[in-house]
Amino acid sequence: QRLGVLHVGQRIEEQAEFEKIYKNAWADNANACAKQYAGTGALKTDYTRTGKRTQWGLVMDGWNSLIRYYKNNFSDGFRQDAIDLFLGNYSVDEVEPASPLHVKKDWKFLALPIIMVVAFSMCIICLLMAGDTWTETLAYVLFWGSASFGTFAIILYNGKDFVDAPKLVQKEKMD
16 A cells, blocks of 8 residues: 555455465466575465366375485485585585596496386386286285395495585685
8 A cells, every 4th residue: 555556445355466476476486496595486376376276186295205315315426416506515625637527337236226116117017017917916926026125225335326416615714
């Protein structure tokens, strides 16, 4: 009312078109900030836009949370390195010829996740497409299940090798 947008006695809730535009702009801004910070869209934007939680919104929040978990643990180190370079927090060592950003990856970084996904998929397929007898189905499920569990255990055991940690060191603060 002080800005002259509303007349005396008018309420924002009565302005349905403005409220819709405002809520969408707010949710779009949240998505932009969240993509910069977390790598995915914001959570609960369905509630921000409509004022109601929807089933689809819950599914999208779950999906975004899974993507955030993956990015945060397995592919976000480069983002922190880029921020450190941009802000000047990385101290370049002119004497060292090798780049700290180039780290050679072992074969297990590609092979083990592929083996785990294939084994888990085969386990599900064996459950869905039962064999001639229950013992045959059980044998296949146990084999592929143990292959899935075994590769998952190896990945967990070598977990720190799979995490994409920042590779650049921080500059020491000058007093």
